[in-house]
Amino acid sequence: MHFRDGFLWGAATASYQIEGAVNEDGRAPSIWDTFSHTPGKVLHGDTGDIACGHYHRLEEDLDLMADLGLQAYRFSVAWPRIQPDGSGAVNQRGLDFYRRLVDGLRERSIEPMLTLYHWDLPQALEDTGGWTNRETSERFADYAGIVYEALSASVGFWITLNEPWVAAWLGHGYGLHAPGHRESGKALAATHHLLLGHGLAMRAMRETGRDNQLGVTMNLHPALPGRDRDADREAARCVDGQANRLYLDPVFRGSYPEDLISFYENRGVNPPPVRDGDLETISIPVDFLGVNYYFRHTVRDAPDQEPSQEPFSDLAVRGIVPHAAEKTAMGWPVDPEGLTQMLVRIKEEYGDPPIYVTENGRAVHDYVDPEGGVDDEERISYLDAHFRAAHAAMERGVDLRGYMVWSLLDNFEWAEGYSKRFGLVYVDYPTGKRIPKASAGWYAGVIRDNGLET
Numbered sequence: 001m002h003f004r005d006g007f008l009w010g011a012a013t014a015s016y017q018i019e020g021a022v023n024e025d026g027r028a029p030s031i032w033d034t035f036s037h038t039p040g041k042v043l044h045g046d047t048g049d050i051a052c053g054h055y056h057r058l059e060e061d062l063d064l065m066a067d068l069g070l071q072a073y074r075f076s077v078a079w080p081r082i083q084p085d086g087s088g089a090v091n092q093r094g095l096d097f098y099r100r101l102v103d104g105l106r107e108r109s110i111e112p113m114l115t116l117y118h119w120d121l122p123q124a125l126e127d128t129g130g131w132t133n134r135e136t137s138e139r140f141a142d143y144a145g146i147v148y149e150a151l152s153a154s155v156g157f158w159i160t161l162n163e164p165w166v167a168a169w170l171g172h173g174y175g176l177h178a179p180g181h182r183e184s185g186k187a188l189a190a191t192h193h194l195l196l197g198h199g200l201a202m203r204a205m206r207e208t209g210r211d212n213q214l215g216v217t218m219n220l221h222p223a224l225p226g227r228d229r230d231a232d233r234e235a236a237r238c239v240d241g242q243a244n245r246l247y248l249d250p251v252f253r254g255s256y257p258e259d260l261i262s263f264y265e266n267r268g269v270n271p272p273p274v275r276d277g278d279l280e281t282i283s284i285p286v287d288f289l290g291v292n293y294y295f296r297h298t299v300r301d302a303p304d305q306e307p308s309q310e311p312f313s314d315l316a317v318r319g320i321v322p323h324a325a326e327k328t329a330m331g332w333p334v335d336p337e338g339l340t341q342m343l344v345r346i347k348e349e350y351g352d353p354p355i356y357v358t359e360n361g362r363a364v365h366d367y368v369d370p371e372g373g374v375d376d377e378e379r380i381s382y383l384d385a386h387f388r389a390a391h392a393a394m395e396r397g398v399d400l401r402g403y404m405v406w407s408l409l410d411n412f413e414w415a416e417g418y419s420k421r422f423g424l425v426y427v428d429y430p431t432g433k434r435i436p437k438a439s440a441g442w443y444a445g446v447i448r449d450n451g452l453e454t
């Protein structure tokens with residue numbers, strides 16, 4: 001089973017999840033430093049203070065990528081390293097770190113794919129309202145302009161935001177992520193300001209006239225009714241509205257999904273604070289869409305459900321995990337067909353954009369065996385099935401151009417701390433030692449062959 005020539009195989013990470021060195025070289029706190037240091041927010045009280053120590057092990061990690069044969073590496077820039085106050089003065093030492101990273105990738109012929117925002121908002125901006133404040137969108141565009149100016153000659157792929165649904169809803173609607181707010185209205189405001197920030201950043205980067213690929217990454221999940229009932233079908237439509245269309249529609253069609261906005265308005269929740277011209281800015285054409293795919297939502301109508309920290313509870317919907325499904329260590333159902341469906345849907349309903357899978361992978365209860373290896377068979381079979389699902393979408397005409405496995409390294413899995421391992425490479429946290437898992441060797445073979453055995 002062959003992938004097209006030039007298909008880009010890589011792996012992904014994010015700044016707060018791997019770097020550590022949170023107080024070094026001028027970096028100031030982000031909302032995740034504050035959140036993770038707040039008792040009760042992250043499992044076992046884990047924080048990103050040290051994480052994988054990537055900031056200090058840069059060369060070693062670059063060599064690991066080269067050993068794996070990666071053709072691309074997706075990473076994110078920590079805004080509080082670049083602008084510790086979230087605005088104004090630029091911290092050159094922060095930029096220097098990413099310059100070393102990008103140069104190290106280029107020396108190893110690995111294509112850098114840079115994400116500007118993977119959730120580590122400078123705390124100073126949160127103190128003035130964070131993403132619920134419109135000004136944050138403008139600050140984000142300034143920051144994008146700074147990083148673009150510094151690195152656009154060496155980085156070909158630029159992603160404005162990672163998973164705006166997660167930043168908006170887990171961070172502002174359900175309180176499971178930083179900054180920990182729990183109001184649907186705040187999540188809608190954050191959604192709008194994140195998307196506006198994306199559009200303003202797109203404009204700032206485009207205006208330089210440089211010829212790079214610019215896009216945005218969304219986490220997308222097909223939504224399926226749990227039972228053969230109209231009420232569950234309606235629940236699935238609502239979840240699809242919040243999880244998928246609330247992001248795809250404004251970027252690709254220049255509008256918000258009316259059914260979802262009226263659902264909230266009917267319950268007294270303010271709609272996204274749109275001003276004249278915002279949707280034109282948000283829908284500035286992207287060169288590609290980044291898709292992060294993990295699982296499908298299966299949902300039931302739950303009319304008596306009170307809004308809680310449970311995602312979609314404010315939609316009076318409950319998510320279920322089908323009994324028969326294989327589950328990952330996150331408890332997420334394994335569903336490769338959902339990837340094919342989502343990719344084909346984007347092609348059919350959103351104008352057939354070029355797509356990169358910018359994240360896909362699974363958590364496994366990995367351990368080091370007595371021989372010193374990590375035999376993560378479940379990860380191999382998960383990736384194998386999802387690569388085939390991606391290939392099936394390409395056979396149906398989807399313009400899929402590359403695939404980034406989540407993740408290069410085991411890392412800080414947000415509210416789950418270090419308890420969940422997604423890496424191709426095992427990290428022994430007490431020592432920082434890296435041990436490539438069986439999946440790393442297997443993936444190197446896939447990259448070498450640009451395909452899978454049938």
Ligand code: IFM
Nearest residue numbers: 014017163292359406413
């Ligand atoms: O670890 C996260 C990543 O930061 C964003 N996408 C999903 C991954 C697994 O939960």
